[in-house]
Amino acid sequence: MRIVELHARAVASAVEVVAAVRPEQLGRPTPCEGWTLGALLAHCVGQHRGFAAAARGAGPDLSLFADAPPGADPAEDFRRSGADLTAAFREAAAAGRALWLPELRADEPFPLDLAVGFHLLDTLVHGWDVAAALGCTGRLVAAVDGDEELAGALLAVTGAVPDTPEFRGPGRPFGPGRAPGGGAGRFERALALLGRDPAWSA
Template sequence: MDDLAHAQEAMAAVLADLAASDWHLPSPCEGWEVGTVVRHLVTGDRAFVTSLGGTAYDLPAIALQVDAIPLGELPAAYDAGAVALHEALTTAEPGTAYPTGIGPMPPAAIAELRTIESLVHGWDVARGTGRALEVDEAVAERAIAHSLALMDRLPPDRTPFGPPQPVPDDAPAMARLVALLGRAV
């Protein structure tokens, strides 16, 4: 939970600094503008809150709701989603597997996945807008380990990330994380 909170706070700091002109800038996610990346994060948090409530989520319906949020209101929607996700994770039964798009997952694994999403897409938003995502090196190192484990769980037909990109072994952990998940650093 601490790593998730750290990742969400880092993302929120980037969002707090965005100008109206930043929302339509391209991000490192091919074909996605900055606003699209943020909508993806808000949609994901809402989906997992639903899941942690014991209900399988309807991702297209959630995405439609999030698409209706004006761009300038996305930072507040992200913050509200982070709070709701934190509350859902802290009240979820630790031994229960909840429905997700990659199969049933316990709360700890959901927290790890959302940490990775916040870090990598936070980096996307920061990079797309010429900002830095301030992340503790140890948090990013743990996200690398969790990413490798999650990649092993993905069904063969699921490829939510691009192929790993080259990066020096001694690069900062955030650079190695985003490269692992298909970003050119």
């Protein structure tokens, strides 16, 4: 399934960003309101583990998606859990398995391609959040914009996120959509449509 391999490329790009995080930077603010860099990475690792459990057949257990306890090396935790998730998605694709994602709905599972698309978006946007906290978004933005398939997949999933109060605003993953600035590339257009300010800085 092509989306699984595109997701693997998204994870690899995010891992490259997160590898630059140093322990003394974990208290930095991020574009995610109220979240420090350390809290954001704990959330990402928890999501990696929850999606991996779902991909291996876990039912609608919300506790599987809990933020990860702080570790001695959050960047390595991110890398390891991302690699495990990539493997789990490939296993699910081979098995033709749907995924239970109780954070989104608890009455039925999601088709695998849709679930992987959700996490592809989450991976790239949170990868950008980390890069923004570190003050170095340019390389990630250029890498995604230079990958025709990956940028196209990101925009496709972004376009499917409803811009309504149920999905956007305080306490939600994304804010109300913004108008992309003139000359914005595909990644920055996706960020703006999801309520991020591509010019954000700490």
